[in-house]
Amino acid sequence: MDTTHSHLAFFHYSMLETGLSLSSLGLAFIIVFFGAFAQGVAGFGLALLIGPLLNIIDPVFLPGPVVLLVSIITALMAYSGRRHVSMPSVRGTIGGYLIGTVVAAALISSLPQRETALLLSALILAAVGMSASGLPVPQGKATLLSAGLVGGFMGTVSGVGLPPLALALQNEPGPRLRGTLAFVGLISIIMAQAALAYVGKIGQRELTVALMLAPAVALGYLASRRAAALCDAGYTRPVVFLVSALSAIILIIRNI
Template identity: 60%
Template sequence: MFGLELAPQELLLAFCIVMFGALSQGVAGFGLALLIGPLLVMVDPMFLPGPVVLLVSLVCALMVFKERSAVNVTNVKRTLVGYLLGTGLAAALLTSLPARETALLLGGLILVAVGISAAGLSVPPNRRVLFSAGIIGGFMGTISGVGLPPLALALQNEPGPRLRGTLACVGLLSIIMAEIALVSIGKIGRDEVLLACILAPAVVIGFLLSTLITRHIDSRFTRPLIFLLSGISAVTSIIKHF
C-alpha cells in the first residue's frame, strides 16, 4: 500500500497506536514517544527510528504553539549544546547498528525513560545538570524519539506551563537535530517520510481529542497508566527481538 511493504490492517493498527499516544501526550504532557516506539516496532521495524522521530516532531510543534508564551529561553539555551552532542553520538552508533539491536536498544531506552520519569528524584537545574541532561536526552531522542525525560527530571519543580513550554521547545529543536542526523546517515528517506505523513493525521486527531477531555481526567491516574503501558510494551519488544 502506497508503495510500502505494509498491509492495510497494519497501517490501521499503527494509526490507532499513534492516535492513542497523541491523546496521552495532550492529557498528561507526555506519552507519545514512550508509547508508540515499542508498539510500532512490533508492527514493523521500518517504523524505527525515522517515522517515530518525525511524528514526535509534529506533536512537539503542536505543544510549542499551545505553550509558546511560557518557554524559559535561558534553560532552552543551556541544554541545546548537550542535545547536539548526544544526537551526534547516537547517529554514529546507528550507522552500524542492525535492526534487531536497534529494537533492543529502543526497548531498553524506553525502560530507562520510564524509570527516570517515575523516580521523582530531585536534582538542581543548574548549567551542568542541564548540559548533561541534554547529552543523555539527545542520545535517547535520536534513537527512540524519547529525549525529554532527563530534562523533565531537572525541571520538575518549574511551574506547569513553563515546564510544558520549555520541554516542548527543547523537544522540537532536539528532534529537528535528530532528523538532520538521521537524514545524513540514510535512516530517513522517502519511505519514512511517506509513512509519517500517512500517520500524521492520527497525531492531530489524538491531540485535538485531548483538549476536549483533559478537564475530565485526573493526571494522577493517567501518568501511572502511561508508565505501566510503556513499560509493558518495551519489555514485550525486547522479548520479541531477543
C-alpha cells in the same frame, strides 16, 4: 469522483511504497491516535507508547517515522507554551542535545535491526524510570548540559528525549516547565531529523509512512484537548508508564 480516484491511487501507491499491509497500517493508526491523546492529556506519552508497539508491528516505523510523528505534536505544544519558555535553560541544554544527537546518529547508522530494537527498549524503560521517579537532582549548568546529552541520544534513537530535562527542571513552575520542555523538544527533534536523514534513516519510505499516520497525531491531539478537563491525569500517567514498560519488555523478549 476524480478526486476520490486520485486519493485511492495515492493510498495504493503509498501502501506499495512502504510494504505495509492494510491491517498493519490500521493498527498503527490506532496506536498513534491513542499515543497523541495520552500526550495531550498527560503532557507526555506519544513516543513512549508508540515506539515499542510500532516496532512490534514492523521495524519500518523506527526510528525515522516515529521521530517525524513526534515532531508534529511537539510543534503544537511548543506553540501553545511559547510565552513560558525559560531561555537560560534552553541555552544551557541545547549544546548537550546537539552532541547527544550526533553520537546517537553515528551509532544507529551501523546498528543491526535486532540491536536497535533492544536499545530502543532499554531507553524506553529508562525514560519510564526517570519520569516516574521524581528523584531530586542538583541544579546548575552541568546538570542542564548532562540532561541535554542524554536527552539528545535518547530522542534520536527513540523519539523520547525529554525525561532527562524534565528531571533537571522539575522545580520550575508548571507553565514554565511545559513551555521549556516543548521548545527544547522541538529544537532537539529537528536536530534528530537532520541527523537521521544524513545517515540514511529518513528517506522517501519513512516520509511516506509518517505522512500516512500524521492524521492520527492531529486527531488524537484534538480529541485530548476536548477530553483533558474530564480525564483524571492521576490515572493517565501510571497507565502510560505501565503500557510503555510492558511494550518495551515484550520487544526485548521478541529480540533476545
